[in-house]
Amino acid sequence: MSEMKAVVNNICKEFGNDRTRLMDIVRGVQEKLGYVPPEAFELIAEKAHTHRVEVESVVSFYAFLSDKKRGKMVIRLCDDIIDRFQGGEDVAKALSKELGIGFGETTEDGKVTLEKTACIGMSDQAPAMMVNDVMVTNLTVEKIPEIIAKLRETEDPQSLVTECGDSNNAHELVRAMVNNNIREGGPVILSNHRRGGGLRKALTQTPEEVIEDVKGAGLRGRGGAGFLTGFKWELTRKAAGTEKFVLCNADEGEPGTFKDRVLLTERPDLMLEGMTVAAYAIGAETGIIYLRAEYAYLRAFLEDVLNRRREDNLLGINILGNEGFNFDVRIQMGAGAYVCGEETSLIKSCEGTRGDPTDRTPFPVVAGYMVSPTAVNNVESYCCAARIMDMGAGWFSSIGTARSAGTKVLSVCGDCDRPGIYEVPFGTKLRDLLQRVGAEDVAAVQVGGPSGQMVGPAQFDQEISFEELATGGAIMIFSNQRDILEVVEAFMEFFVDESCGYCVPCRVGNVLLKSRIARVRNGEGSPDDLAYLHRLGESVKRMSRCGLGQTSPNPVLSTLKNFRPVYNALVRENTTGRLKSFHIMKAVEQASQIADRRSEVFHA
Amino acid sequence: MGKPRVATTSLAGCFGCHMSFLDIDERILDLIELVDFDRSPIDDIKHISQRCAIGLVEGGCCNEENVHVLYEFRENCDILISFGDCATMGGIPTLRNNIPLKECIDEAYRDGVTVYNPKNIVPQDPEIPLLLDKVYPCHEVVKIDYFLPGCPPSADCLWAALTALLTDKPVELPYELLKYD
Known part of the structure; x- marks a missing residue:
């Protein structure tokens, strides 16, 4: 008890006893104690000047937070349909068998808790799971006994990483077995570019001119909704308020989407450059990157990038000698809630409450984070903005289609030979893409993840763009071997789980x-x-x-x-009017057992 | 051609919807100009005697007899209407749906604090219908053509819906008739 008290006190103090940092506080407590004990709710509430129910509602809302004691290591197996089709269900059985527990249970020695979770952003190396913050990819039934034996022996999830993935995945602050799988780069983001060029150019212009450039380039939000980024910045700039905020949505929760994972790994500077440009344009001094809990393995690496940028005066006071231009960024960790990718939920989460969406109007550009004007943009949107500043609006709008300028970074997964990241100009035909990724015998493609649309061969000649097939990045491919309605049911299961209620x-x-x-x-x-x-x-x-x-x-x-x-x-036409889905004998079975007699009415 | 026939029944309901139906008051005289009543608690006819144009069902299905009656209605009525919240959504009786049936019966007949049951038996007479595993709204058992929500639907609402159906006019249910707060 006293240990818990000390932990709570320290963590609350670390975050200035600030109730708007409740997310970080409960995450911190869980990190130390393995869970957030109900006895801690009152204490946290007292320290952070809020109510017990506020603390409890945060803990109960987020999938990665728990008020029950759990194992030292929590295994979260990705239960996405892509993982299931790649053998995830057999892996689930193998895990359950090897540990001797079912899902949602903890081993008797208190070492391991087994859970399932929604898409963790590893669909190109499925099936995958997380052990605490460590990603374990390309699972097979055969690998499971060894993995569990190692975890039992070392009690250190990091010991599972014997070989690091490519490029920055091998960075000393990442050390993940994740692979980027960048298959095709494009001119905007995944090509070689001058570092910092965009920001330097932006600072030679007025904020209004920067906004005009972004508007002129025709940049639309890359998270999927496609709102005009420059227009959003203009609204935020013009909105009344002394303090304004720049938020980066790195809560890539749409199943089948993993392009932000790769951008955060390989282009964090470009993203931060874009955020800094945005801050300059709208007049903000504070930025927040909302990083999904699944990508916690990138956190130390990103913190390091932030520190380096501070040292280089790319963040901080009087950025690049520009008197009066101050901007800094903090990382807000999420805790496993898909709905927090929705901008108003994301803002609520940053403010330290449940991620319930809020009504609009007012829109976040008028009253967002801390009821102040806030621009929320996707990781990729910020990368694009930085490149627009460097290369010019005309260059950007010359790529893509009339109403969808630039390129789109796609994350391709499912039944194809080369799943991974493809940066393609808008206007690329879906059929071309399928050919390039090595997908044959395709029955259906889910464009834009579960919230997007499922298209069949008749739509394969449509192009990827906001005009025809809009996507936040996810392209999930299903071959003729797959049951389309199994996919639909799995997606609906996902939404049932993720609805905030x-x-x-x-x-x-x-x-x-x-x-x-x-x-x-x-x-x-x-x-x-x-x-x-x-x-x-x-x-x-x-x-x-x-x-x-x-x-x-x-x-x-x-x-x-x-x-x-x-x-x-x-389906069959119903001629009797009696529903086939209702089974009277099944419905009376229990009562029949209790009364120890058969149905007088229906038992023939 | 005879008048269209109307049958009504109350399954797992409280008869409140039928009481509300009677609240059409003297308009019932107009109604019997338009229709003949077949099976209904109002006239105490026990089984549907011939083909009916409209069947009105109050209450959902909590036991096998409810299902049996509902099947009779579906078989013999051209149009079947669920009226009231129990018929359309299960209503109050569904409060037991989250409790296993055995627990419900034990609480009611064995373990409840006011229960006197020295033989420790539960209802098992063949005369008493077996309960279903949970309470079902009518449309999960048979095809239902129309739904009239409300607890109960007001007499005016029932009147508007029935007369529209009988005179073959589009039904108009203004907001006031479907507003319950």
Whole structure:
């Protein structure tokens, strides 16, 4: 007890007893104690001048936080559909067998807890898992006994990394077995470029001119939504308020997306340069990188980059001798919540509360972080902005299509020979991409992850752009061997898990969509069920509060549109009016056992 | 051609929806000009006697008899309407859905503090229908054509829906009829 008290006191003190740093405080406590004991809630609340319920709601909201004692090492196996198709389910069984426990349980010696988690951003080297913060990729059933034996022996997850991945993955502060898998670079981001050129040029211009350049380049948000970045900066600059903020969304939670992982590993300076340009343009002094918990293995490396930039006067006071231009950046760690990729949730999380999205208006550009004007952009957007400053708006807008300027960094995974990172100009045809990644016999491609759309061969001649096939980066490929509706059901399961639960359409609607898809998959559906799925999907889309619910029905809606024959083959016209999905004998089975007699009505 | 027939029933409900139905008051005289009633608690006819145009179902399904009745309605009614929250969503009876059936029965007949049950038996007479594993809304058992929410739906709401259906006009349910706070 007294140890816990000391830990809590120290950590609260480290973060200035500031309730807006609650995320860091509870993360810190968990790091020290292995969990956040309920007895600590009151103490933390007292120290950080908040309420017990605030602390408890944070701990209960985030998947990576726990108020129950767990093993010294927590294994989180990625349960994404890509991992499942690459043998993840067998790996799950092997882990369970080797440890002698089920998922959600801890070994008796208190050493290992076994869990499943949503996509951890390793779909190009699936199946993968995390052991505490250490990534373990390319798992096979055969590797599991050795892995578990080693963990038991060393009790150090890092001991599993015998060989580091390529490039910066081997950096002494990273030392991960992760591979970048950069297959094709493009002119904007994954090519050689002058370091710091963009920032230096930006500082010779006025902030207004910088914004004009970004607007003129036609840069649109790379997280997927495609809002005009320059326009966002202009709104933030013009919004009333003395303090403004630049936030970088590195909460890459969309299953099948892992391009920010690679950009954070290989282009952290370019990203920070872009953030600094943004700070200059909108007049901000503080920046935050919201880093998803899964990428904690990159944290020390990124902190080091920040320190180096501070030493080089690229961050800090009077940046590059520019009197009065001050800007610094801190890293905010997430704790395993997909919804925090939504900008208002991300802001709430940075403020140290549950990641519930908030209503807009007001938009974050007017009242965001700390109710101040805030520009939230994706990692890749900042990289693009820095390059626009260096190379000019005209150069950037000459790449890509009329309404989608520049290139897009894609993360390709699934059934293909060469999964990995491809930077392609907007306007690239999906068919070309499939050829380059070595995908044959393709039945379906999920463009933009679960919240995007599932397209079939009839759409393969469409181009990757905001006009046709928009994506935040994810391209998931499914061959003819795969059951499309299994994918849809897995995606709906994901949304059910990740819904914050605030609004009814999303909290309830996704559960109903998932169970109706299951009914159809079981061969118990009728054409009425398809009409129902369509109607309900549209309602959830229209009525939900934030981007999660507004896009979560997409797997259902896009497959209903593009893969109608798959559904039609599974449903039968219902002639009796009795639903096949209701099984009366199963429904009375328990009561029949309790009363020790058979059904008088239905037992023939 | 005879008048269209209407059947009604209350399954796992509280009869509140039927009481609300009776709140149409003297309009019931207009209604019997339009329809004949078949099986219904109102006239105490026990089984549907002939094909009905409309079946009104109150309550969800909590036991096998509910399912049996609902099947009879589905088989013999052209249009089946779930009315009230129990029929459309399961309602209050679904509060037991998160508790295993055995626990529910033990609490009610064996372990409850006010229970006197020296033989320690649970209801098992064949006359008493077996409970289902959980309470189901009607549309999870049979196909339902229309839903009228409300706890209960107001008499005006029922009146508007029924007369629209019987006169073949589009049903108009203004916000006031579907607002419950």
